[in-house]
Structures are given as structure tokens and as C-alpha cells.
Amino acid sequence: MTLSILSTASLTGAWSWPELTSLQWTFAVLAALCCGIAKAGLAGVGMMTVLIMAEIFPGKTSSGVVLPMLIFADVMAALIYRQQILWSRIRALFFPILAGIAVGWAVLWRLPDAAFKPLIGAMVLLMLAIHLFRSRAPLLTANLAGSPAFTWTGGLLTGLATMIANAAGPIATVYLLILGLPKKEFVATMAWLFLFVNLVKVPFSLHLGLISGGSLTLNLLLIPAVIAGLAIGRAAVHRLPQRPFQIIVLSLAAIAALRLLTVA
Numbered sequence: 539m540t541l542s543i544l545s546t547a548s549l550t551g552a553w554s555w556p557e558l559t560s561l562q563w564t565f566a567v568l569a570a571l572c573c574g575i576a577k578a579g580l581a582g583v584g585m586m587t588v589l590i591m592a593e594i595f596p597g598k599t600s601s602g603v604v605l606p607m608l609i610f611a612d613v614m615a616a617l618i619y620r621q622q623i624l625w626s627r628i629r630a631l632f633f634p635i636l637a638g639i640a641v642g643w644a645v646l647w648r649l650p651d652a653a654f655k656p657l658i659g660a661m662v663l664l665m666l667a668i669h670l671f672r673s674r675a676p677l678l679t680a681n682l683a684g685s686p687a688f689t690w691t692g693g694l695l696t697g698l699a700t701m702i703a704n705a706a707g708p709i710a711t712v713y714l715l716i717l718g719l720p721k722k723e724f725v726a727t728m729a730w731l732f733l734f735v736n737l738v739k740v741p742f743s744l745h746l747g748l749i750s751g752g753s754l755t756l757n758l759l760l761i762p763a764v765i766a767g768l769a770i771g772r773a774a775v776h777r778l779p780q781r782p783f784q785i786i787v788l789s790l791a792a793i794a795a796l797r798l799l800t801v802a
Contacts, residue, residue: 549752570760574767579775585794602748619726638697662795708791
């Protein structure tokens with residue numbers, strides 16, 4: 539049995555009970571759990587939320603289902619990680635990300651559904667390649683990390699990926715690791731950055747009709763799973779040293795990117 543059978547799900551009516559099978563509910567709960575784990579610091583896990591929801595709900599519908607759940611998890615993560623936030627990094631990325639969201643909003647009108655996932659996967663692999671190159675040419679990448687061009691590139695890709703498919707976590711992960719952020723500063727900055735990013739996306743998603751009463755009902759029902767994921771993710775982050783933490787988040791980002799490139 540494969541996930542492809544889940545694409546029959548639907549969200550009907552305003553604030554109505556979502557029409558999901560038992561198997562679809564199981565995977566929806568798993569997606570919510572992964573969402574919480576990702577927002578607690580293991581950003582690569584968040585790609586599982588995107589992939590699972592894309593299997594349950596076809597095309598752009600999945601984007602609208604995921605966004606409110608992400609915002610709830612963002613608020614909880616921001617409350618957990620209220621210290622060691624690098625506001626200068628967030629300010630530097632704000633306008634590039636906003637521009638990327640605007641571009642993604644325009645792309646959603648024209649890009650066929652089948653092209654979404656490969657495009658995001660290619661973006662993530664590009665950022666991973668830059669990060670791997672960093673270890674072989676530290677002086678060059680040190681200059682790259684401090685350049686406005688790199689900030690704008692990272693911000694544009696993050697905004698574009700998050701607007702198209704809620705899939706900017708791995709891109710932002712690689713960008714912040716290239717900047718050399720320690721684990722605690724990385725987790726706190728990611729939490730607050732994506733709280734702002736996802737709130738900015740709400741009017742764009744409403745304009746595109748991606749958020750509905752049915753999708754919000756589903757999000758409310760999945761809140762306990764998101765909270766459980768936050769608890770699991772926070773415990774994992776606190777127990778992982780810096781080096782294994784980086785290896786895990788980068789590996790998860792790479793796996794997710796390759797999966798996106800191979801999904802039909």
C-alpha cells in the first residue's frame with residue numbers, strides 16, 4: 539500500500555469535519571507530529587509534513603492545509619525559544635524573503651503542480667552544495683556569508699520555497715549554518731524568522747483560496763499532535779551536541795530534497 543492512495547481526501551464546507559479515511563488520519567497525525575519536531579529545531583523533519591500532506595491533498599490544496607498548522611507551531615516554538623535570537627539576521631533577511639514570497643505568489647498562478655516539488659528540491663540541493671563547498675574553501679565562503687548578494691539569494695529562495703510549497707525549512711537551515719550560527723542561536727532565530735514569514739504569507743494564501751474553513755478545522759484537530767512533536771523535538775535538540783546536530787539537520791534536508799526531485 540502506498541501513499542498515492544491518499545489523494546482522495548477532501549475538505550468540504552465551512553468548518554466541516556474533513557473527509558478522511560482512517561489511513562489518511564493516521565498520516566495527517568504523523569505530518570503534524572513532524573511539524574512540531576521541525577519547529578523545535580530539527581528543520582529537515584518539516585519536509586515530511588510537506589510530503590505527507592501533498593500525498594493526502596492534491597496540488598495547491600496541501601499548501602493551504604499546512605500553513606495554519608505551521609503558524610501554530612511557530613507561535614509555540616517562539617514562546618519556547620525567547621532568548622539568544624539573532625535579530626540582525628532576521629532583519630537582513632526580511633526584505634529578500636518578502637520579495638521571494640511575492641515572486642512565489644505570482645509563480646503559483648502559472649507553474650503546474652507537477653513542477654513544484656522538483657523546483658524546491660533543486661533549491662535545497664543548491665544550498666547544500668554551497669555549504670559543502672564551505673569546508674573546502676573557508677575563506678571564500680566566509681566572504682560569501684557576509685555578502686549582501688548571498689543574503690538576497692538565500693532570502694529570495696526561502697521566500698519562494700515557502701510560498702510555493704511551505705518547503706523553505708531546509709533552505710533556511712543551510713543558509714544559517716553557512717553563517718556559522720551556534721545551535722541555540724540557530725534554533726531560536728529559525729523559530730522567530732518563520733513565525734514572521736508564515737504570518738506574511740497568510741494574505742497571499744487567502745487571496746489564492748488556499749485556506750478554507752475545512753482546512754482550519756483539520757488544523758484544530760491536529761493541534762495535540764503538533765504539541766507532542768514540539769516536546770519530542772525540543773528534547774532531541776537539548777541532547778544533541780553541535781556537530782551531530784548539524785549533520786542530522788543537513789542530512790534530513792538532503793534526503794527531503796532528493797525525495798522532492800523524484801516524486802512525480
